Amino acid sequence: xxxxxLNKDKWSDFVSNVASSKQVWTMTGDxxxxxxxxAEAEEAPGKVLNATVPPKNVVFPQxxxxxxxxxxxxxxxxxxxxxxxxxLGLRPCDARAMNIVDDLFSWDEEDTYYQDKRQKTTLVxxxxxEPGINxxxxxxxxxxxxxxxxxxxxxxxxxxxxxxxxxxxxxxxLADVSGQLEDASDNDKKAFQxxxxxxxxxIKRGIDASGIPEGLPNxxxxxxxxxxxxxxxxxxxxxxxxxxxxxxxxxxxxxxxKGRRCRMWDSCMYGEYTLHASGHNPRPTRRERxxxxxxxxxxxxxxxxxxxxxxxxxxxxxxxxxxxxxxxILSKVKEAL
Amino acid sequence: MKNNxxxxxxxAATVEEAWNETYGDRCIRTFKVVFDDEEIRESWEHRPGxxxxxxxxxxxxxxxxxxxxxxxxxxLRFSVMxxxxxxxxxxxxxxxxxxxxxxxxxxxFPVEEWKGKNILTIGGGIGQAxxxxxxxxxxANKDDYGDLTTIYGSxxxxxxxxxxxxxNMMEDDSVxxxxxxDVEEQDWPHFVGFVPTLLMEVNPSPENRIAITCGPPIxxxxxxxxxxxxxxxxxxxxxxxENRMKCGIGKCGRCNAGNLYVCKDGPVFNYATLKQxxxxxx
Numbered sequence: 001x002x003x004x005x006l007n008k009d010k011w012s013d014f015v016s017n018v019a020s021s022k023q024v025w026t027m028t029g030d031x032x033x034x035x036x037x038x039a040e041a042e043e044a045p046g047k048v049l050n051a052t053v054p055p056k057n058v059v060f061p062q063x064x065x066x067x068x069x070x071x072x073x074x075x076x077x078x079x080x081x082x083x084x085x086x087x088l089g090l091r092p093c094d095a096r097a098m099n100i101v102d103d104l105f106s107w108d109e110e111d112t113y114y115q116d117k118r119q120k121t122t123l124v125x126x127x128x129x130e131p132g133i134n135x136x137x138x139x140x141x142x143x144x145x146x147x148x149x150x151x152x153x154x155x156x157x158x159x160x161x162x163x164x165x166x167x168x169x170x171x172x173x174l175a176d177v178s179g180q181l182e183d184a185s186d187n188d189k190k191a192f193q194x195x196x197x198x199x200x201x202x203i204k205r206g207i208d209a210s211g212i213p214e215g216l217p218n219x220x221x222x223x224x225x226x227x228x229x230x231x232x233x234x235x236x237x238x239x240x241x242x243x244x245x246x247x248x249x250x251x252x253x254x255x256x257x258k259g260r261r262c263r264m265w266d267s268c269m270y271g272e273y274t275l276h277a278s279g280h281n282p283r284p285t286r287r288e289r290x291x292x293x294x295x296x297x298x299x300x301x302x303x304x305x306x307x308x309x310x311x312x313x314x315x316x317x318x319x320x321x322x323x324x325x326x327x328x329i330l331s332k333v334k335e336a337l
Numbered sequence: 338m339k340n341n342x343x344x345x346x347x348x349a350a351t352v353e354e355a356w357n358e359t360y361g362d363r364c365i366r367t368f369k370v371v372f373d374d375e376e377i378r379e380s381w382e383h384r385p386g387x388x389x390x391x392x393x394x395x396x397x398x399x400x401x402x403x404x405x406x407x408x409x410x411x412x413l414r415f416s417v418m419x420x421x422x423x424x425x426x427x428x429x430x431x432x433x434x435x436x437x438x439x440x441x442x443x444x445x446f447p448v449e450e451w452k453g454k455n456i457l458t459i460g461g462g463i464g465q466a467x468x469x470x471x472x473x474x475x476x477a478n479k480d481d482y483g484d485l486t487t488i489y490g491s492x493x494x495x496x497x498x499x500x501x502x503x504x505n506m507m508e509d510d511s512v513x514x515x516x517x518x519d520v521e522e523q524d525w526p527h528f529v530g531f532v533p534t535l536l537m538e539v540n541p542s543p544e545n546r547i548a549i550t551c552g553p554p555i556x557x558x559x560x561x562x563x564x565x566x567x568x569x570x571x572x573x574x575x576x577x578x579e580n581r582m583k584c585g586i587g588k589c590g591r592c593n594a595g596n597l598y599v600c601k602d603g604p605v606f607n608y609a610t611l612k613q614x615x616x617x618x619x
Contacts, residue, residue: 037338066346067345067346069394069395071394071395072395073394073460074349074373074394074435074437076346076347076394077344078346104587104588105588107587108586108587108601109344109586109587110342110344111344111586111588112342112343112344113343113345141509160613161410217595217615220615246588246590247589247590247591248583248584248588248589248590249583249589250396250397250398250583250584250589251346251397252394252396252397256396259395261345261394263345263583266589266590269589270590271420273578273581273591274581274591275421275581276579276580277399277421277424277580278420280554282580282594282616282619283616283619288619292593295595296590296593298597299596300593300596303596304596
């Protein structure tokens with residue numbers, strides 16, 4: 001697999017080069033940082049640790065048209081097929097999250113919308129030199145320079161980026177855009193490895209997740225669920241901003257006679273999510289919803305796909321308006337085991 | 338419209354017959370529908386207990402039990418209670434109108450495994466809809482099964498679904514059929530009381546018998562208790578669950594009871610399994 005160097009002053013040429021044949025997604029925005037398609041180079045990545053909203057929207061848009069129709073008629077018109085896309089500068093935790101969610105969208109009946117986009121997407125990750133205060137990827141088999149799920153990993157070496165192809169898809173991308181790239185030296189590789197190692201040591205928070213998946217069913221009626229959910233406002237930020245949360249709603253929209261059926265992100269933290277038409281709700285309060293959120297990530301997903309559906313990105317901790325902290329919940333779970 | 342492997346594309350179907358089973362605010366209307374596309378009509382296969390997602394473009398979709406047995410013919414029946422936005426729109430449909438259907442979804446009653454056994458269904462209200470295909474299937478394959486007992490009740494006689502069919506079954510010596518209403522009413526010739534009480538009156542032997550129950554949660558709770566009193570083992574008891582659903586294919590997340598997706602792992606569950614699932618009766 002190829003190893004390359006990209007000088008930072010060539011970043012914008014590099015992006016334009018990639019964008020000439022593929023849709024390029026990069027982090028944009030000041031307060032709320034999101035991944036959006038861009039035609040031209042923005043600033044070189046690395047200034048912001050991670051996007052506020054994970055790049056799951058590249059393959060699983062927040063609102064997505066399933067098909068269009070004319071009201072009163074029966075023909076479904078499918079949306080256009082996805083373009084080839086490259087995500088530049090996503091963090092390793094978010095790539096791992098996509099790997100985890102892939103299992104859900106491909107088990108049994110394939111989700112053609114997700115799969116089409118996923119197969120056409122190349123992930124170029126940027127290793128974290130300075131992890132955030134609530135990062136805990138190392139507790140969940142990740143690391144600041146994990147390559148899992150990535151096609152190319154980049155590392156910020158100061159004036160330049162080191163790029164290493166991880167998959168054939170990544171190798172092909174680097175070959176296609178070789179104009180701005182130089183071959184990496186052994187020293188560059190060494191510098192990357194040292195940074196990666198140092199970054200791992202900078203992770204301050206964590207949890208020993210062993211025993212949690214097996215133990216959760218025994219804590220179903222435990223008082224901890226009441227306690228950890230008491231402050232919850234039910235805003236859903238923890239789930240919208242979670243890179244592994246994949247739940248969605250399906251709704252029809254009409255404008256005059258033109259209609260579309262679309263799906264949009266939904267959240268298990270909302271009462272309506274499980275509300276029956278009869279008025280009955282199997283998860284009537286935030287206690288049951290919080291319990292479901294933790295169980296889904298740390299037990300149900302493990303039972304179904306043998307993976308914990310959490311990558312330790314820390315977003316749900318950073319963005320919760322009332323400081324609910326998943327590590328705090330998990331340590332209470334550990335205590336109760 | 339063919340879906341070409343896209344699981345979200347529904348198929349157009351024509352309502353051949355439609356009638357109200359019950360009247361009032363939460364009335365139940367039955368639709369007999371046939372797919373417009375001949376290839377889909379011929380290739381569609383469902384088993385008793387499976388569901389389909391039906392709806393109207395521009396309004397939405399709902400997961401509904403298929404209340405007909407495949408033994409009845411190349412059509413589907415749905416008995417729909419008028420409840421929310423989609424079911425209210427569906428209730429407007431008359432013969433000749435179109436609805437959109439995708440599926441079938443979920444597992445099914447293991448009717449093959451049950452061959453040689455006596456069958457008992459215990460339903461309440463709209464809960465008879467998923468049980469009806471079992472009754473029809475067993476009637477159509479009489480030689481494969483032992484005796485067939487149906488117990489069914491509703492609040493009042495006006496709330497009974499499939500009333501004509503039950504009255505015909507009462508004339509049929511091969512089916513042991515029992516009806517109830519919750520409270521006394523004029524000219525009601527059958528049992529008065531709750532379904533779990535009627536179950537004790539009928540007093541079916543657990544010997545070589547499978548019991549399947551569906552109805553309101555409170556009814557299911559007491560039916561299960563009474564089945565245990567009658568000596569049924571957990572493994573002899575089946576029920577179906579329902580939860581809010583959107584995708585039908587185990588992706589959208591909401592229908593889970595514990596680690597089971599009702600849309601894929603269910604809706605049919607053996608009681609021995611369900612007892613282990615903390616959210617099953619939530």
